[in-house]
Amino acid sequence: MTPPSGFTAGTAAPPTGQGGAAPRATAAKAPDPGEERRRARRSRRYRWDLKYSPYAFVAPFFLFFAAFGLFPLLYTGWASLHRVELTDPTHMEWAGWHNYSRLWEDDFFWNALQNTFTIGVISTVPQLLMALGLAHLLNYKLRGSMFFRVAILTPYATSVAAATLVFVLLFGRDYGMINWALGMFGIDNIDWQNGTWTSQLAVSTIVIWRWTGYNALIYLAAMQAVPNDLYESAALDGASRWQQFLNVTIPSLRPTILFTVVVSTIGATQLFGEPLLFNGGAGASGGPDHQYQTLGLYLYEQGWVNLHLGRASAIAWTMFVILLLIAAVNAIVARRLRKSQ
Numbered sequence: 470m471t472p473p474s475g476f477t478a479g480t481a482a483p484p485t486g487q488g489g490a491a492p493r494a495t496a497a498k499a500p501d502p503g504e505e506r507r508r509a510r511r512s513r514r515y516r517w518d519l520k521y522s523p524y525a526f527v528a529p530f531f532l533f534f535a536a537f538g539l540f541p542l543l544y545t546g547w548a549s550l551h552r553v554e555l556t557d558p559t560h561m562e563w564a565g566w567h568n569y570s571r572l573w574e575d576d577f578f579w580n581a582l583q584n585t586f587t588i589g590v591i592s593t594v595p596q597l598l599m600a601l602g603l604a605h606l607l608n609y610k611l612r613g614s615m616f617f618r619v620a621i622l623t624p625y626a627t628s629v630a631a632a633t634l635v636f637v638l639l640f641g642r643d644y645g646m647i648n649w650a651l652g653m654f655g656i657d658n659i660d661w662q663n664g665t666w667t668s669q670l671a672v673s674t675i676v677i678w679r680w681t682g683y684n685a686l687i688y689l690a691a692m693q694a695v696p697n698d699l700y701e702s703a704a705l706d707g708a709s710r711w712q713q714f715l716n717v718t719i720p721s722l723r724p725t726i727l728f729t730v731v732v733s734t735i736g737a738t739q740l741f742g743e744p745l746l747f748n749g750g751a752g753a754s755g756g757p758d759h760q761y762q763t764l765g766l767y768l769y770e771q772g773w774v775n776l777h778l779g780r781a782s783a784i785a786w787t788m789f790v791i792l793l794l795i796a797a798v799n800a801i802v803a804r805r806l807r808k809s810q
Contacts, residue, residue, distance in 0.1 A: 542789075545782040545785050545786065546782070548561070548778055548779055548782040549568050549779060549782035549785070549786050550563065550564060550565060550566070550779075551563055551564055551779050552564045552567075552568075553778045553779045554776050554777065554778060554779075555772060555773065555776040555777075555778045556776055558778060564779065568779050568780050568782070568783035569783050569786075571783075572783060572787060577762070577767060578767060580759055580762065581755075581759070581764050582764060584755070584759075584760070584761055584762055585737065585738060585763045585764045585765075587669055588669050588672055588673050588740060588744075588761065588763065589733075589734060589737030589738065589740070591669060591670060591673040592672075592673035592674075592676035592677050592680075592733075592737060593730070593733040593734065593737055595673075595677055596677045596680055596681050596684065596733065597684060597726070597729055597730065597733065599677070600681050600683075600684035600685040600687075600688055601685075601688055601722075603621060603681070603682070603685040603688075604685045604686070604687075604689040604692055605688075605692070605714055605718065607685070608689060608693065618689070620682075621682030621685055621686070622686060624678050624679045624680075624681070624682055625679060625680065625682055625683040627679065629679070629742035629743060629746070630746060632675060632678065632679055633675055633742065633743050633746040636674065636675045636678070637746070637747060637748075637749075640661040640662070642658055642660045642661065645661070647659075647661070662751075662756065663756065663757060663760075664760070665758070665760040665761075668747070668756055668760050668761045669760070669761050672744050672747055672761050675743045675747070676736075676737070676740070676743060680733070680736070684729050684733070687725060687728075688722060688725060688726075688729070691721070691722050691725040692718060692721075692722065695717065695718065695722075699717045699721070700713055700717060703716065703717050723806055724803065727802060727803060727806065731795060731796070731799045734795055735795060738764065738788060738791060738792060739764075739765055739788070740763045740765055741763065741765035741766060741769070744761050744762065744763050744766055745766060745769070747761070752770075752774070753766045753767075753773075753774050754766075754770065755767075764784065764787075764788055765788075767784060768781050768784040768785055768788070769781075
């Protein structure tokens, strides 16, 4: 039998693909060493990015904290153990615990501590109660509720200096609007700046005015997270709005209330700007009889008026210990609240 045309005897016919066409033979390329190196570098950079980029993002905070927070804290603690004056801060004479033991015998320190506690109570309790009431009102659907939310936050955005100077005019003895309003009820002019309780009440009023709206918005955010089912169940049981507020809202806000109490207490411990500017002539003394001198003012007076940097550092660390005690009490109370729920 004769083979087909185009083929020779002894030669096998090439395999045909689909449709009878022969596939093209492709030669396997050898891997490029340069491309392999580039892929390895990209993979390594990707792993490094996943591993180290979070630390790079948070590094600026820790750098600034170390420079402006940790270092001053440690330096202040070291200076509190020395006799050092602000006029020559590099010359330190070891004093041990003398600066701390001196505070126990200093009547002005205990006076400042008592004033800080009194002003803190007078300003914190009404402030948080008013904030809770305002948040409860704003929690209901009101016309122009966004306007009221912005309005109550406006005092918080006002500077301490501007707010204090305005209140100094309001509490003026001869021409203040507060005495003018009290005079309409037959009350004689009150010397707000020189009295003990009157000056502390006036300073507390400034704090209340500035921070009530801020705390009200915190309470409002917490109230909006309370499930509506609780209010609906209470309404079906015949509870009024006041009963719903006492039996539903308040128990749900206990962690938030504890948070605002702690933050307000810390702020009261560090109170400085309002009493300093309330009577410009008195300066850091807090009135002629130190009647509203807080721990912050006493620290400023010792360090920047009397130039005793070691004593001021001891006061600063004493305030730090007080804040640690407040934080410890907060942790204990918060733990008990979690167990009771």
